[in-house]
Amino acid sequence: MSSLTFFGGVNEIGGNKILFEDKGTKIMLDFGMSFSLSGKYFSEFLQPRKCNCLEDFITVGLLPKIKGIYREDYLKHAGWPKEEKGLDAVLISHAHADHSAFIHHLRKDIPIYASPETLAIFNTLETTGSGGFKDFCNFTCSFEYKSKKDGSGYTKIIGDAAKSPRIIKPVDFNKKFRIDSVEITPYEVDHSVPGSTAYIIHASQGTILYTGDYRFHGYRSEATEKMIDAACEYEIDYIITEGTRANEEKGNTESDVFSRVSEFVEDTKKLSVINFPSRDIARLKTFHKVAQETGKKLVLDLKQAYLLDQLSLLGKDYPTTDDPNLYFFAEKKNWGLIGRDDYPIELILQDYDKWERKYLQKGNILNFRDIKISQNDYMFYCNYFLLNELIDIKPEKGSKYIRSVCEPFDEEMELDEKRVKNWLNLFGLDGPHQIHASGHASGPEIFESIDKIKPKKIIPIHTESIQCFEKQYSNLIHAETAKKIII
Ligand SMILES: [Zn+2]
Structure with missing residues (x-):
């Protein structure tokens, strides 16, 4: 039976x-x-x-x-x-x-x-x-x-x-x-x-x-x-x-997302701030392709660096952390020493978890100062928990925000979305612009x-x-x- x-x-x-x-x-x-x-x-x-x-x-x-x-x-x-x-x-x-x-x-x-x-x-x-x-x-x-x-x-x-x-x-x-x-x-x-x-x-x-x-x-x-x-x-x-x-009915495809994001990023005069589900590697590839085609640098977070390293062990066609269009953002943690020249590297490293430290001394690590001075160069991955980094980056007029996640479907998500809008208003960021394809x-x-x-x-x-x-x-x-x- x-x-x-x-x-x-x-x-x-x-x-x-x-x-x-x-x-x-x-x-x-x-x-x-x-x-x-x-x-x-x-x-x-x-x-x-x-x-x-x-x-x-x-x-x-x-x-x-x-x-x-x-x-x-x-x-x-x-x-x-x-x-x-x-x-x-x-x-x-x-x-x-x-x-x-x-x-x-x-x-x-x-x-x-x-x-x-x-x-x-x-x-x-x-x-x-x-x-x-x-x-x-x-x-x-x-x-x-x-x-x-x-x-x-x-x-x-x-x-x-x-x-x-x-x-x-x-x-x-x-x-x-x-x-x-x-x-x-x-x-x-x-x-x-x-x-x-x-x-x-x-x-x-x-x-x-x-x-x-x-x-x-x-x-x-x-x-x-x-x-x-x-x-x-x-x-x-x-x-x-x-x-x-x-x-x-049928909706957007991943290729639609790619076309719309490409146009959008090309139109953006300053920083492109983007959010997408952290482990959606198809979406990551979409933004990566946009970066390659528009000559921008895609800035991801350290958790994504770790995931890409894990996936690259499988020997398939996942983007690697050495990719010339990929950069990784070190957010301020603990004492917030990242980006400061008046502290030795040992102390800066101590702000981070052990798994993060190996990334911090690589050439493709960026901090808020790098992004702040050259905003037009970057597509900055900024999930909900990174919004406060915008205080240090100070997006300039002409910066835009792309929201590439599903629409809120419960009260808590709606409340979070209101907070995102408040952050965008605070910095005069144009958005949120919803560009998404369902899973x-x-x-x-x-x-x-x-x-x-x-x-x-x-x-x-x-x-x-x-x-x-x-x-x-x-x-x-x-x-x-x-x-x-x-x-
Ligand atoms: Zn699922």
Whole structure:
């Protein structure tokens, strides 16, 4: 017997957590965070408490109550009984938080399957990220202590001493692998983060296609096409498809973004200030191409430098940190010594985390002084958290701001957007000018894909527009949260 149980992503965009069971083998497809549920109870300064282990997450419904999947250090600290391992693997579709953020909470002995790009992003998040809930590839055991060597008391085990690797299984696109009796083939798909993966799962009771998030209008569109072709060759019994934009027509493509940004940057007399999702490498490539064609220098942040270095280890065509059109911005941190000649370099370096220091002495590092004196030369990547750097850069009249992210979809994002506008007004920056392409396929594209694949049953998830599927198809299965579907 096989079954699917949806613990997230039902009538909501994101939060995918799908348990697939086949003859005693249990595999989780994604283990992400529901943004809507998280926003219902938590905000920037009201967060689930780590010291409460799983209880805060489970109480509000962010994590499902399933035995045998959660980390043993948390169970022990909370005084919950020990559990036998109850999950054989987790397959991750891509490195967006709504698909992967809760890996943190999983047991160390559950193997994590993901594409090399996804793992590169996880490594980057672990090294450069700030929040407390990481542990994607490396597991940091919490709440352990030991007696001091001299017998004078106890000490908490923290830092490297608490770290050990998880069981990580990088997947090769198009190459079948096996978990017990279940055969799985991963396929690359185009999305707004590199290495996004769809999985075709051959189970005893039929073949399942889990699409993850996908689109056809980025630079990897042929990957999505190939995945659809592969799915057509198998008889797909069940398609679990995303439907984020099922209610929308086709929109901008990544190439449209490139053309519009090019024109825009050419028209800008002074500084071009830009914002785009930090790990959207397709968008990064778009701005990079614009920089090459307009003779500008694209200034990224240090976290992006780290990610590009991780991706370049994969030997594919990702831009490298040595690229002549790429520069990296050292923001003011701690004592704010960057850009000051009256302090020795050792002290300046001490303002930064260890991983950042190797970049600071390279020739392509810029600080606010460099940008301030030569504003027409640069396209300055300025996310929400870098806005205060504009105080030092002092954008001159004629500078413009390009907003290359999705429109705000909740109150908190709207409030942030108001703040961005206040900053732009403060400096007389022209903008925001919205130039963006979505990470998701449109309704017509999703339906066309389904029509090609001809699955026996359709399970739409990651959507608030299930009615659009209802209008098109009679062979729908309506998933219900935590209710097992026998297949
Ligand atoms: Zn996504």
